[in-house]
Every structure is written in C-alpha cells, then in structure tokens.
Amino acid sequence: xxxxxxxxxxxxxxxxxxxxxxxxxxxxxxxxxxxxxxxxxxxxxxxxxxxxxxxxxxxxxxxxxxxxxxxxxxxxxxxxxxxxxxxxxxxxxxxxxxxxxxxxxxxxxxxxxxxxxxxxxxxxxxxxxxxxxxxxxxxxxxxxxxxxxxxxxxxxxxxxxxxxxxxxxxxxxxxxxxxxxxxxxxxxxxxxxxxxxxxxxxxxxxxxxxxxxxxxxxxxxxxxxxxxxxxxxxxxxxxxxxxxxxxxxxxxxxxxxxxxxxxxxxxxxxxxxxxxxxxxxxxxxxxxx
Amino acid sequence: xxxxxxxxxxxxxxxxxxxxxxxxxxxxxxxxxxxxxxxxxxxxxxxxxxxxxxxxxxxxxxxxxxxxxxxxxxxxxxxxxxxxxxxxxxxxxxxxxxxxxxxxxxxxxxxxxxxxxxxxxxxxxxxxxxxxxxxxxxxxxxxxxxxxxxxxxxxxxxxxxxxxxxxxxxxxxxxxxxxxxxxxxxxxxxxxxxxxxxxxxxxxxxxxxxxxxxxxxxxxxxxxxxxxxxxxxxxxxxxxxxxxxxxxxxxxxxxxxxxxxxxxxxxxxxxxxxxxxxxxxxxxxxxxxxxxxxxxxxxxxxxxxxxxxxxxxxx
Numbered sequence: 001x002x003x004x005x006x007x008x009x010x011x012x013x014x015x016x017x018x019x020x021x022x023x024x025x026x027x028x029x030x031x032x033x034x035x036x037x038x039x040x041x042x043x044x045x046x047x048x049x050x051x052x053x054x055x056x057x058x059x060x061x062x063x064x065x066x067x068x069x070x071x072x073x074x075x076x077x078x079x080x081x082x083x084x085x086x087x088x089x090x091x092x093x094x095x096x097x098x099x100x101x102x103x104x105x106x107x108x109x110x111x112x113x114x115x116x117x118x119x120x121x122x123x124x125x126x127x128x129x130x131x132x133x134x135x136x137x138x139x140x141x142x143x144x145x146x147x148x149x150x151x152x153x154x155x156x157x158x159x160x161x162x163x164x165x166x167x168x169x170x171x172x173x174x175x176x177x178x179x180x181x182x183x184x185x186x187x188x189x190x191x192x193x194x195x196x197x198x199x200x201x202x203x204x205x206x207x208x209x210x211x212x213x214x215x216x217x218x219x220x221x222x223x224x225x226x227x228x229x230x231x232x233x234x235x236x237x238x239x240x241x242x243x244x245x246x247x248x249x250x251x252x253x254x255x256x257x258x259x260x261x262x263x264x265x266x267x268x269x270x271x272x273x274x275x276x277x278x279x280x281x282x283x284x285x286x287x288x289x
Numbered sequence: 290x291x292x293x294x295x296x297x298x299x300x301x302x303x304x305x306x307x308x309x310x311x312x313x314x315x316x317x318x319x320x321x322x323x324x325x326x327x328x329x330x331x332x333x334x335x336x337x338x339x340x341x342x343x344x345x346x347x348x349x350x351x352x353x354x355x356x357x358x359x360x361x362x363x364x365x366x367x368x369x370x371x372x373x374x375x376x377x378x379x380x381x382x383x384x385x386x387x388x389x390x391x392x393x394x395x396x397x398x399x400x401x402x403x404x405x406x407x408x409x410x411x412x413x414x415x416x417x418x419x420x421x422x423x424x425x426x427x428x429x430x431x432x433x434x435x436x437x438x439x440x441x442x443x444x445x446x447x448x449x450x451x452x453x454x455x456x457x458x459x460x461x462x463x464x465x466x467x468x469x470x471x472x473x474x475x476x477x478x479x480x481x482x483x484x485x486x487x488x489x490x491x492x493x494x495x496x497x498x499x500x501x502x503x504x505x506x507x508x509x510x511x512x513x514x515x516x517x518x519x520x521x522x523x524x525x526x527x528x529x530x531x532x533x534x535x536x537x538x539x540x541x542x543x544x545x546x547x548x549x550x551x552x553x554x555x556x557x558x559x560x561x562x563x564x565x566x567x568x569x570x571x572x573x574x575x576x577x578x579x580x581x582x583x584x585x586x587x588x589x590x591x592x593x594x595x596x597x598x599x600x601x602x603x604x
Contacts, residue, residue, distance in 0.1 A: 037398075037399075085575055085578075085579070088578075088579040089578050089579065089582070093341075094336070094341055094530075094534075094538070095534070095578050095582055097341070098527075098530060098531060098534060098574060098578060099574070099575055099578050099579075101527055101574075102570070102571040102572075102574040102575045102578075103571065103575065105567045105568075105570065105571040106567070106568050106571035106572065108567070109564075109565070109567035109568045109571070110568065112564075113564055113565075222403065222406050225399045225402060225403050226403065228399065229392075229396055229399050229400060229403070233393075233395050233396065263407060263410070263411060266403070266404075266407050270385075270388055273388050273389065273391065273392050273396065273400075274388050274391070277391045277392035277393070277396070278392060278393075279392070279396075
C-alpha cells in the first residue's frame with residue numbers, strides 16, 4: 001500500500017467514523033440514561049437526510065439552515081416517540097424495544113412511499129479539493145471530519161452544563177437523582193430529543209456526500225450495534241472510540257479486501273468480547289428488569 | 290374443562306384442516322404459521338431466561354442451507370440431514386452465544402441481531418451458496434418411494450414437527466431444567482444464590498432453541514424447494530418476536546402458536562394495501578404493546594369479569 005493510498009483511507013475512515021460517532025453517541029445517550037434500545041435511530045438518520053434534501057433541493061434554503069431544521073425536526077419526532085409510545089411501555093425492556101422497532105418501521109415505510117426506492121442526490125455544498133504532495137483530499141470529506149468533531153466537542157461541553165450533569169445523575173441512579181430535585185420526566189424528554197436530533201444532523205451531514213435513500217437507516221443501524229458492542233454498552237467514550245475504529249476498519253478493509261466488511265468486523269469482535277466482555281471501555285450492563 | 294374442550298376442538302380443526310379448507314393456499318399459510326410457531330417457541334424459551342434473541346432467522350437460515358447442501362452435495366437422506374442441520378445450527382449458536390453471553394444479556398441481544406444480519410450478508414455474497422438468487426431445486430422429502438410433494442402431506446409433516454416441538458418443550462419446562470429456567474426468569478440474583486449456574490442454563494436454552502430453528506429450516510428448504518437469503522433477513526427474527534408478544538409472552542408454548550396463527554392470516558384481509566402494510570403492522574403492534582402488553586392470551590386473565598360474563602352468556 002502506497003503512502004498516498006494510506007492517507008486516502010485514513011481520511012475516509014475519519015470522515016465515516018465521525019458520522020458513526022455522532023449517530024452512536026445519540027444512541028448511547030438514550031441507552032445510558034433511559035435504559036432503552038432505540039431501534040428508530042437509523043430511521044431518524046434517514047429522515048435527517050431527507051429533510052436536508054427537501055430543504056436544499058425543493059425549498060432552496062441555505063445548507064446551514066437545513067442542518068438546524070433537520071436537528072430540530074428529528075429531535076421533536078424523538079420527543080413525540082418518547083411521549084406517545086415509550087412512556088406507556090413500562091411493562092419492560094422488551095416491550096419498549098418492539099415499540100421502537102414498530103415506530104421505525106412506520107417511519108421507513110412512510111419514507112419509501114413518499115420518496116420511492118431510488119437515491120435522491122443533492123448538489124454538493126462544498127466543492128473542490130486540495131493536494132498535499134501526492135495525497136488528494138476533497139473538501140467534502142474534510143467538512144465531514146470537522147463537523148463530526150465539532151458536534152462531539154459540543155456534546156462534551158453540553159454534558160458539563162447543569163442540564164448535562166442532571167442527565168448523568170439520572171444515568172447513574174434515577175431514584176437518587178429524583179431525591180436531589182431532578183425532574184426525570186423532563187430529563188427523559190431532553191435526552192430523547194438530543195439523541196434523535198444527533199441522528200438527524202448526522203443524516204443531514206452525509207446527505208450532500210452520499211445522497212438520501214429510504215433504506216439507509218437500516219445499514220447504519222447495524223454499524224451502530226457494532227459500535228456499542230465494541231465500545232461498551234452505554235459508555236460514551238467507548239462509543240466514540242469504537243466508531244472511529246469501525247470507520248477505519250471499514251475504509252481500510254474496503255481498500256484491501258473489497259466487500260465483506262461486516263464479516264471482517266465480526267471476526268474482530270468475537271475475540272475482543274472473549275477477553276473484554278464489557279467492550280473496550282465499558283463494563284457489562286445489566287438488562288433492566 | 291372449557292379449556293380442554295377448546296384445546297381439543299382446536300386440535301381436531303388443525304388435524305382435519307386440509308380436508309375442510311378446500312384450497313391449498315390456506316394450508317400453505319398454516320404451514321407457515323407452524324414454522325413461525327416453532328421459531329417463536331424457541332424465542333420464548335430464551336425469554337423464559339429473560340434473554341432476548343434476535344437471531345432466530347440466522348439459525349433458521351443456517352439450518353435451511355446446511356440441509357440443502359448436505360442433501361444435494363453429499364447425497365444424504367432428508368431424514369438424516371434434518372437432525373444434522375439442527376446440530377450444525379446448534380454448533381454455530383454455541384460458538385457465538387457462549388462468547389456473547391459472557392458479556393451479559395444486552396450484548397447477547399445485540400450480538401444475535403448482528404449475527405443474523407451477517408448470516409444473510411454472507412449467504413448472499415458467497416458464490417458457493419448461490420448468491421442472492423439462492424439455491425434452486427432442493428429435493429422434496431421422501432418416505433420410502435412416496436415423495437411428499439402435495440401440500441397436504443407437507444402439512445402433516447409440519448404438524449407432526451410442531452407436535453414434537455410442543456412435547457419436547459413441555460417436557461423440558463416440567464423437568465428440573467425448566468424449573469431452573471423459571472427461577473432465572475423470575476429473579477436472576479436469587480437463582481444465582483440458589484446455586485444455579487445462570488450462564489450454563491441460559492446458554493443451554495439458547496442452543497436448544499437454535500437446534501430447533503435449524504431443524505425447521507431444513508423442513509422449510511425441502512418443502513419450498515427454493516431458498517433465497519432475503520427470506521432470512523433480520524426482519525424475520527423481529528416478526529418471530531412480534532408473534533410471540535402478540536400471542537402472549539408469559540405463555541411459553543401457546544403464545545407463539547396463537548400469535549403466529551393470527552398474524553399469518555391477518556395480512557390476507559389487507560392484501561389490497563400491500564404498500565401500507567408495514568405502517569398498519571407498526572400501528573397495530575404499538576397499540577397492542579400499550580393496551581394489551583400481555584398478549585391475546587392474557588385477555589381472559591386481565592378482564593376476568595368480562596370473560597366470566599361472556600361465558601355465562603354462552604350458557
């Protein structure tokens with residue numbers, strides 16, 4: 001492998017890893033705080049991409065505005081899911097899982113009916129590329145990397161705010177948090193909105209690069225599962241680290257082996273779980289009874 | 290008494306169905322319901338241990354493909370290949386689940402989901418397994434010189450398979466193993482304190498359920514005569530769970546059967562709106578989860594007064 005190809009793969013891996021990191025951090029936030037598996041996360045990502053498509057191609061809005069619209073709209077939909085469905089499924093973990101699957105299926109099929117099964121391509125927002133020696137880097141990829149890192153840093157500082165601290169308190173122990181005067185109902189709503197909004201904004205970021213497709217949510221959801229298994233259930237640093245690892249494996253794996261990425265990841269996964277059952281940076285999380 | 294009468298009537302209807310039904314299509318649907326019930330009972334067994342498996346479709350696929358290849362490549366008899374494919378399925382389950390279970394139920398849940406996704410992907414992209422077109426012309430099962438070609442004969446095979454499964458699960462649930470599973474299901478910590486090796490019992494349940502998924506996969510391959518990877522997508526595992534939930538999660542044997550029977554026939558009434566079917570299913574499932582979380586079979590328990598009034602009315 002020549003040096004320029006190596007850097008090419010590195011940039012690709014960072015870009016795709018950043019997107020995975022943003023979606024997976026939203027997923028982990030919800031998993032950690034509310035102890036639920038949000039199967040609709042992938043569909044929220046798809047919805048974010050389509051909202052961007054609608055804003056940029058149909059309404060001819062500014063791209064930055066489209067990003068904000070995607071974040072807010074998908075976040076609101078997440079709150080709707082929490083208030084209308086999840087709130088009533090306290091029978092147990094499994095009921096909530098199936099409810100989010102059903103909600104995701106509704107969104108996906110609505111997407112298929114509305115937008116068809118073809119790729120919707122957007123006009124590129126960032127054009128051009130620059131070269132360092134033999135390495136050619138497109139500005140699009142750089143934008144993805146910077147946007148991903150920016151969102152992660154933003155999330156990090158958000159968690160340091162008062163509301164973020166309240167979220168972490170609820171994550172640790174909901175009853176003790178309630179004794180300290182934290183309204184867990186409000187925190188759940190904010191968590192769900194933020195978690196889904198992050199998926200929406202990730203979809204909005206990827207839309208000008210890869211286009212929007214009604215089935216794209218399914219593909220990324222499998223990647224999110226890999227990320228949280230490798231990184232550790234409910235561990236935020238673990239999810240970020242694993243997202244970039246998976247982005248790298250995918251990028252280099254595609255270059256070196258062609259196809260079969262999933263198999264490659266699985267082979268990487270099994271021995272890791274044997275030695276570290278809790279993932280890279282986590283400990284085994286019990287199923288909520 | 291009423292329960293026994295209902296059960297008997299249900300059994301008689303099932304037994305005579307090909308002669309009552311008139312057309313093969315209903316028989317085909319009931320065969321499908323039998324397959325989903327067997328997969329669902331496997332799911333229920335893991336659920337008895339408070340594990341959620343999303344991998345039933347993956348192991349079903351492994352069973353179907355291994356049985357088809359054993360018969361077509363090695364020239365084995367169907368009746369030998371059927372348990373063998375179950376064993377192959379169980380072997381895969383042992384490898385994957387023994388590692389996933391160490392990391393706890395949540396990792397088990399996501400690993401099984403990922404595994405069933407990978408199985409489909411590998412089967413679809415590998416030329417040896419026929420790619421996305423799948424394997425065609427899988428031979429039908431034979432008894433002596435008689436080929437089980439008609440839907441009626443296949444229906445009785447499916448029914449006997451279902452009956453065998455019910456008996457095995459019933460015997461397992463009544464045995465000390467089943468009582469240990471119940472203990473794990475009601476309280477994991479307490480079961481551990483009683484000296485039950487939770488890891489081993491859970492692994493046992495998961496592997497046995499995958500064995501039967503493999504066996505039913507073999508049945509599916511040889512009666513459909515055509516297997517394509519997209520049949521075994523992870524949506525299928527979700528359907529299995531959905532049927533079990535709709536039937537009733539705390540009814541480990543009857544729940545999946547009732548759920549599968551209801552849900553296989555329900556789409557027939559909605560056939561004109563195929564495009565909107567997932568939306569309808571999604572709304573239906575959410576409503577069931579919110580309003581009858583215990584499933585159809587829990588209705589008499591949930592509304593005993595209502596059921597009592599209904600019974601008095603019948604008299």
